Amino acid sequence: MKILIVDDFSTMRRIIKNLLRDLGFTNTAEADDGTTALPMLHSGSFDFLVTDWNMPGMTGIDLLRAVRADDRLKHLPVLMVTAEAKRDQIIEAAQAGVNGYVVKPFTAQVLKEKIEKIFERVNG
Amino acid sequence: MEHDDSAQGDFESTLKIHARQLVESLEHGDFGEAVQLINDLNKVRDRGLYHEVGKLTRELHNAIVNFQLDPRVPHAKEVSQITDATERLNYVVTMTEKAANRTMDLVEQSSPLVNGIGAEAQSLSADWGRFMRREMGAEGFRDLARRIELFLANSERDSVQVSAQLNDILLAQDYQDLTGQVIKRVTQLVTEVEGNLLKLVLMASQVDRFAGIEHDHAVLRAEQEQQKEPSHGEGPQIHADKREDVASNQDDVDDLLSSLGF
Numbered sequence: 001m002k003i004l005i006v007d008d009f010s011t012m013r014r015i016i017k018n019l020l021r022d023l024g025f026t027n028t029a030e031a032d033d034g035t036t037a038l039p040m041l042h043s044g045s046f047d048f049l050v051t052d053w054n055m056p057g058m059t060g061i062d063l064l065r066a067v068r069a070d071d072r073l074k075h076l077p078v079l080m081v082t083a084e085a086k087r088d089q090i091i092e093a094a095q096a097g098v099n100g101y102v103v104k105p106f107t108a109q110v111l112k113e114k115i116e117k118i119f120e121r122v123n124g
Numbered sequence: 125m126e127h128d129d130s131a132q133g134d135f136e137s138t139l140k141i142h143a144r145q146l147v148e149s150l151e152h153g154d155f156g157e158a159v160q161l162i163n164d165l166n167k168v169r170d171r172g173l174y175h176e177v178g179k180l181t182r183e184l185h186n187a188i189v190n191f192q193l194d195p196r197v198p199h200a201k202e203v204s205q206i207t208d209a210t211e212r213l214n215y216v217v218t219m220t221e222k223a224a225n226r227t228m229d230l231v232e233q234s235s236p237l238v239n240g241i242g243a244e245a246q247s248l249s250a251d252w253g254r255f256m257r258r259e260m261g262a263e264g265f266r267d268l269a270r271r272i273e274l275f276l277a278n279s280e281r282d283s284v285q286v287s288a289q290l291n292d293i294l295l296a297q298d299y300q301d302l303t304g305q306v307i308k309r310v311t312q313l314v315t316e317v318e319g320n321l322l323k324l325v326l327m328a329s330q331v332d333r334f335a336g337i338e339h340d341h342a343v344l345r346a347e348q349e350q351q352k353e354p355s356h357g358e359g360p361q362i363h364a365d366k367r368e369d370v371a372s373n374q375d376d377v378d379d380l381l382s383s384l385g386f
């Protein structure tokens with residue numbers, strides 16, 4: 001299981017990386033926005049994408065749309081972990097095809113639940 | 125402000141009186157007087173306009189001097205207050221990032237120690253159970269005794285280290301005091317700037333009245349709304365629990381998503 005973590009703040013990437021490791025996912029890579037994430041997704045057989053929304057360059061929602069529009073990537077499960085909490089935005093993400101939505105600040109428990117739920121649905 | 129109102133009032137009453145006289149003189153066919161009246165009106169209007177523009181300029185100048193935005197002003201500090209505020213906020217970003225990384229370093233150092241103690245305790249506990257149930261021979265017990273001795277020594281050493289690291293985590297939170305002070309000062313500056321801007325806006329509106337300029341507020345608002353497109357992201361929401369259009373916690377998000385069929 002290879003996971004790409006996309007967030008413009010290195011501390012947040014590190015927090016998510018640590019929490020994922022606690023959950024048993026040790027194979028992770030990091031990108032600081034959509035522009036750097038996309039080529040990584042194209043070249044590196046990732047199984048899961050965790051992304052922030054608000055980032056300089058390419059935002060998380062645009063990255064999600066780019067992933068869904070790409071034939072090779074469109075089935076990649078995407079979890080959004082973001083401070084963006086407006087109802088319109090959550091609906092926008094859902095319509096763009098997000099698999100899970102976690103608002104910051106979040107707990108390890110919430111992250112675990114959402115990830116497990118996504119895998120249940122993907123595998124089931 | 126009282127003076128402004130009376131200046132505006134003078135202009136308006138003069139305008140009324142002159143307008144009436146203007147109609148009268150036009151009806152009497154006295155064009156010379158009519159032109160003279162229009163000139164007078166212009167003069168009154170210009171005087172008011174110059175007066176308001178003058179005040180606005182003076183106030184702008186004061187604002188610039190107060191905030192030391194202009195480095196050519198002799199008593200300007202080395203940097204303007206705005207630049208200073210930006211630097212202060214950058215300092216906050218650096219401090220909080222450093223503290224977060226320091227804390228995570230310490231947690232990453234502590235976790236394996238605690239996990240190690242836990243795992244070894246679990247394994248020893250299982251073997252201790254076998255010993256108590258008399259399922260262990262003399263050789264096995266000698267081995268168990270040696271492991272318990274080692275475990276006790278390791279636990280003592282590691283707990284001292286974890287305790288020290290927990291203390292360092294505590295100390296790494298000292299940024300809160302410093303960044304709190306910095307942010308309070310910047311907030312103060314923002315409030316001051318806002319107050320001065322408001323004064324300038326009020327004066328500018330006075331100029332607009334004399335000049336007869338009208339702004340289309342609907343268009344201005346629409347432009348602002350357009351800049352706030354949700355796709356760009358807005359960052360954390362303040363007072364999320366008091367707003368209808370914002371999910372205030374993860375449960376809200378989950379409810380919304382499940383209502384959408386997630």
